[in-house]
Amino acid sequence: MAIPPTKLSTCPPNDVLAQLVSGSLHEDSAEHLFEHFEGCDFCQNRVDELERRPEGVLASARTKPRTTPDHAQLEKLIRKVQNLGPSEGAVLSLPQEAVTVDSFVAALRRCGLFPVEEVDSLLSDLKADDSTSIAKQLIRQGKLTPFQARVLLKGRGKGLVLGNYVLLEKLGQGGMGNVFKAKHRRLGRVVCVKVMNSAGRKSPNMMKRFRNEARTVAALSHPNFVVAHDADEAEGVPFLVMEYIEGSDLAKHVSAHGPLPVKRVLELMSEAAEALQYAHDQGITHRDIKPHNLMLSEEADSDVLSIKILDMGLARFDSLLSDNPDAATHAAMTNTGVIMGTVDYMSPEQALRSRDADNRSDIYSLGCTLHYLLSGRPVFEGDTVMARLVAHREIPVPSLEQKCTGAMRGLDAVFHRMLAKKPDRRYQSMKEVAADINALLTGRVPVAVEICPDAEGSILEQRRRCRRRPAYASWAAVLCSSCLIGAGIWVALPDAAKTAIQQHAQTETDTAGVSTDMEIQPAAKEGFAATGLAFPVNFGGGNRLLDGGDGRALAVLPVGQFNDNEYQKLKRQLDTQNIDLIVTTIRGEQPRPAHDQKLQIGLPVPLADVRADNFDMIFFVSGSTDEFQSKAATQTLEPLINTAIGQGLVVAALSQGALQAVIGIDFYSRGAPELDGNVTTVSPTGLNGWIVHAQSAVQTKELVRKAKELCEETANGQKFGMSGGGRVATRFNGFPGRALVVLPDQFDQAEFRALVAVLGEQAIGFEVASSRWGQIYSLDQTVKRIADRMLDEFAPRNYDFVFFIGGNTHAFTESEPNTRLRQMAARGLEAGLIFSTTSASGHELMDIADAYANCTFENVDQITIAQPHTSPGAVLTAESPAMMKSLVNRVIVMRDKVIERRQKK
Amino acid sequence: MADGIEVTSLTLLGRAQANDEDAWHQVVHLYGPLVEKWCRRYGLSEEDAADVFQETFKTVARHIGNFVPGRSVASFRSWLKTIVRTRTIDYLRKSKRHVDAAGGTAAQMRISDLPDPLAEDSEDETEADDALVVHRAMDLIQGEFDPRNWSAFEQVALKGRAATEVAAELDVTPQTIRQANYRIRRRLRLVLEDLVE
Structure with missing residues (x-):
């Protein structure tokens, strides 16, 4: 709440007084209030009353007077712990790894922080027999910083001194280097030093980028850009010395203090826009504008905070590109970066081809930053990078006015104009942005409102309008979202004009590759279906995932020995109730039955593959359940059980043995048990889940009945939007299918794009997995993504299709991914999944066909289209992207046939 | 905010x-x-x-x-x-x-x-926990304030007495009491912000 900087003539509203009394009001504002109180009896009384009846923490102190006398023992403990210190706490985390005293001392001599003689005198004063306590004492004496101590405790001394600079503290880490706070040896000046790491030094592209940054920073001389002091090399290590800025970046600030007031944000954004206009005038595009790169710094002589723009690592010189015949190399350099910047602030064109990112891309990023500062959240949220990338390209921009308090009219118009999907529809320069923001600040009408009055409508209204005219739905959406024309005008247009607009929109849609008409929520929220397009196209099938009958259960079996009687009873019970049972063991090993050695239970899924939310109930079977308490097991089980309980799942341990095993995971303690016949039902308070366990194997029947009842109760209560017994089924309702796309680290972009388009058209959601961590990119390097989800994270059972994209597929044959792939193939085929490689290049994958040979193919029914050399499994190939569409169609037809045949059986 | x-x-x-x-x-x-x-x-x-x-x-x-x-x-x-x-x-x-x-x-x-x-x-339990922390916080900052102001704060905020009454007792203006109260509460808030909700 802003208080005008003049004496208040009217009485302040209640909430301001409440802020004063709670101490949350800023001192300056309070000053004005007290001035007002001087002459206002009414307010004096109001504030006195409020002060006598404190709310919040003071209320607790008032109703609960001091009770526990502070005893000496406790104070002693407190002092002991206080001496840990947060930084020493970090040191304390090291002792297991810390080197011996000798190596530590050697490192200390080597590091160059002190003259060698001084090291001796330093050490002679200390008495300690391990390196960690020596380090701690040196920290306390101010001889070492905690950061330096940590490095030295690893036995490393080199690199703490760079030329004339002594590194003090690590400030951050990036893909190509680290950023340190450092001090000039002789001048004593504190600076910020950016150092290339060894991986970066090996890469010519990284080196180019590093030099690029040095040049860029040096080229900018503006109060809002960080000042470059020096760029140098020490022992072959290049580093860049920049001004050190005291303060915090806006991302940290918002995450610590919450969103900022509108007026303050707009002032900051206007300042940033003007600074970026200056950079753009010098021919420099920043290309990595985000809250993390905007620092709040205190000006030396005033208490005004201003913005400093950091990190020019991705910046681009226009002149470089136009004058330089070597432009292609430059483009490659910016395309192969390790970290391409977070996608939350990236313009659609930059995500697609970073060389297409011009000054207007910075405008988009600044718009996303504006959203974050005001709401504390990124514009689009989604679980996967892919989902967010697609959202930036496809999903209409939401309203910002509704997410923050005190927004002025026209804010959405400005925000939407900054975030127009097409650069041509955005502001064309930062100058225009600054002008409109200043208009907002001074109460004038921004240009954006004049251009596009409709932009003030919320996205919900826009969509509602679209829905009213289903025949034009997608075009209208294009029109609404791109602010071309208001919905009201649409109806009034003659048919010929409509046709023309439709055609125009059609062209746009075609160039974008994907239609813009969509429902956001289910897809973006679930995170798995990046597209989630609500298409009229509807076809049957797609139900592999949904064929769990009335529900889906997971049985966790111990490997060494499991109680197969128990298991079989459970299985029979579930069968009669049409509940699908899936077996898991900790690493996917085959478990050993205790009684019937011939019992076949199929291939268990490794625990790591299991996602709790794909099941209705989880059962723990008894046997050698000790192994559930191993570290590896608890690490996986704990989150699984927590998710399961959090989502209202039924978690049950069959028999005492299993119960004891999982008790170590202590989920039973979530509530007091209450006995209900032979079945113990635990209904924890504050949680929506149930825990059911039976005391012996014979009670399984009752248990399952109970579990199912609970499931239905949940379903009827609509607590989790379930219906029927199958929460899985409803969860995925509306999606005709789900596909997993596996990418090698360099993939064929044409194949990938064609597949995505076809899947999107058929409303098949997809997730992307890759065979390794880090950056993966297309063969022509126009498409990049950060591989944030590995093969390990996906359970093939959850998909209808698995597609392998061509490219550097020999990556798949490396031992680790190959093992994963083999397991996946075996399990997937067992489940009747359709595997496909989307091009001839994917043929290398046939190497995993061996895995097919070991599978029973019960459910596959010989659907082979292409003839891979050895595999009798469902492997399809398309020789070109053009064939993709028919390929997927054929897959669907085949899949339907398989389902039909299975049903006949 | x-x-x-x-x-x-x-x-x-x-x-x-x-x-x-x-x-x-x-x-x-x-x-x-x-x-x-x-x-x-x-x-x-x-x-x-x-x-x-x-x-x-x-x-x-x-x-x-x-x-x-x-x-x-x-x-x-x-x-x-x-x-x-x-x-x-x-x-x-x-x-x-x-x-x-x-x-x-x-x-x-x-x-x-x-x-x-x-x-x-239970609410009661939470309140007791909070109270424990708030009392410690008051111990922490008490030394930074004039003892008279501090006692005024205690009288008003913890005992629920009126500022005017306390002011008369301590022989200062009610406005002084209000300002002192604000400063202490503000300080307390900065100590406890983010920690106690």
């Missing part, structure tokens, strides 16, 4: 996260008694409680930098409580290994008897 951005008046949590030693001392000062209370409530002996107490704060020291209020757990208090519980369980498990089978069951039962930190505490 405070108007504008203040780098200087960083909250206590913020400073502790930035490795400020004083801030760390204060965090421990504020929460020490509460952690001890929880340890004892888990049925630990004084000796065991002392061990768990130290382990808890070691964990806090290591991870405080990553704690973001409102992200995964609602508050610093519930975050801390979860840590206390985890460390208690670790401790009981460790001690379980050294005893025989019967003792194992006993340890199991103790573990399973631990109250869930995320289960809703």
Whole structure:
């Protein structure tokens, strides 16, 4: 709440007084209030009353007077712990790894922080027999910083001194280097030093980028850009010395203090826009504008905070590109970066081809930053990078006015104009942005409102309008979202004009590759279906995932020995109730039955593959359940059980043995048990889940009945939007299918794009997995993504299709991914999944066909289209992207046939 | 929300996260008694409680930098409580290994008897916990204020007396009392912000 900087003539509203009394009001504002109180009896009384009846923490102190006398023992403990210190706490985390005293001392001599003689005198004063306590004492004496101590405790001394600079503290880490706070040896000046790491030094592209940054920073001389002091090399290590800025970046600030007031944000954004206009005038595009790169710094002589723009690592010189015949190399350099910047602030064109990112891309990023500062959240949220990338390209921009308090009219118009999907529809320069923001600040009408009055409508209204005219739905959406024309005008247009607009929109849609008409929520929220397009196209099938009958259960079996009687009873019970049972063991090993050695239970899924939310109930079977308490097991089980309980799942341990095993995971303690016949039902308070366990194997029947009842109760209560017994089924309702796309680290972009388009058209959601961590990119390097989800994270059972994209597929044959792939193939085929490689290049994958040979193919029914050399499994190939569409169609037809045949059986 | 951005008046949590030693001392000062209370409530002996107490704060020291209020757990208090519980369980498990089978069951039962930190505490309990921290916070800042102002604050905020009445008693203007009250509450807020919701 802003208080005008003049004496208040009217009485302040209640909430301001409440802020004063709670101490949350800023001192300056309070000053004005007290001035007002001087002459206002009414307010004096109001504030006195409020002060006598404190709310919040003071209320607790008032109703609960001091009770526990502070005893000496406790104070002693407190002092002991206080001496840990947060930084020493970090040191304390090291002792297991810390080197011996000798190596530590050697490192200390080597590091160059002190003259060698001084090291001796330093050490002679200390008495300690391990390196960690020596380090701690040196920290306390101010001889070492905690950061330096940590490095030295690893036995490393080199690199703490760079030329004339002594590194003090690590400030951050990036893909190509680290950023340190450092001090000039002789001048004593504190600076910020950016150092290339060894991986970066090996890469010519990284080196180019590093030099690029040095040049860029040096080229900018503006109060809002960080000042470059020096760029140098020490022992072959290049580093860049920049001004050190005291303060915090806006991302940290918002995450610590919450969103900022509108007026303050707009002032900051206007300042940033003007600074970026200056950079753009010098021919420099920043290309990595985000809250993390905007620092709040205190000006030396005033208490005004201003913005400093950091990190020019991705910046681009226009002149470089136009004058330089070597432009292609430059483009490659910016395309192969390790970290391409977070996608939350990236313009659609930059995500697609970073060389297409011009000054207007910075405008988009600044718009996303504006959203974050005001709401504390990124514009689009989604679980996967892919989902967010697609959202930036496809999903209409939401309203910002509704997410923050005190927004002025026209804010959405400005925000939407900054975030127009097409650069041509955005502001064309930062100058225009600054002008409109200043208009907002001074109460004038921004240009954006004049251009596009409709932009003030919320996205919900826009969509509602679209829905009213289903025949034009997608075009209208294009029109609404791109602010071309208001919905009201649409109806009034003659048919010929409509046709023309439709055609125009059609062209746009075609160039974008994907239609813009969509429902956001289910897809973006679930995170798995990046597209989630609500298409009229509807076809049957797609139900592999949904064929769990009335529900889906997971049985966790111990490997060494499991109680197969128990298991079989459970299985029979579930069968009669049409509940699908899936077996898991900790690493996917085959478990050993205790009684019937011939019992076949199929291939268990490794625990790591299991996602709790794909099941209705989880059962723990008894046997050698000790192994559930191993570290590896608890690490996986704990989150699984927590998710399961959090989502209202039924978690049950069959028999005492299993119960004891999982008790170590202590989920039973979530509530007091209450006995209900032979079945113990635990209904924890504050949680929506149930825990059911039976005391012996014979009670399984009752248990399952109970579990199912609970499931239905949940379903009827609509607590989790379930219906029927199958929460899985409803969860995925509306999606005709789900596909997993596996990418090698360099993939064929044409194949990938064609597949995505076809899947999107058929409303098949997809997730992307890759065979390794880090950056993966297309063969022509126009498409990049950060591989944030590995093969390990996906359970093939959850998909209808698995597609392998061509490219550097020999990556798949490396031992680790190959093992994963083999397991996946075996399990997937067992489940009747359709595997496909989307091009001839994917043929290398046939190497995993061996895995097919070991599978029973019960459910596959010989659907082979292409003839891979050895595999009798469902492997399809398309020789070109053009064939993709028919390929997927054929897959669907085949899949339907398989389902039909299975049903006949 | 405070108007504008203040780098200087960083909250206590913020400073502790930035490795400020004083801030760390204060965090421990504020929460020490509460952690001890929880340890004892888990049925630990004084000796065991002392061990768990130290382990808890070691964990806090290591991870405080990553704690973001409102992200995964609602508050610093519930975050801390979860840590206390985890460390208690670790401790009981460790001690379980050294005893025989019967003792194992006993340890199991103790573990399973631990109250869930995320289960809703009664309002009364939460209030008592908060009060413990607030009293510690008041101890911490009392020395920074004029004793007369401090007593005025106590009379008004804790005893619920009217500012005018207290002012007459202390022979100052009511306005002085109001301003002093504001300054103390403001200071208290900066200490407790992000920590107590």
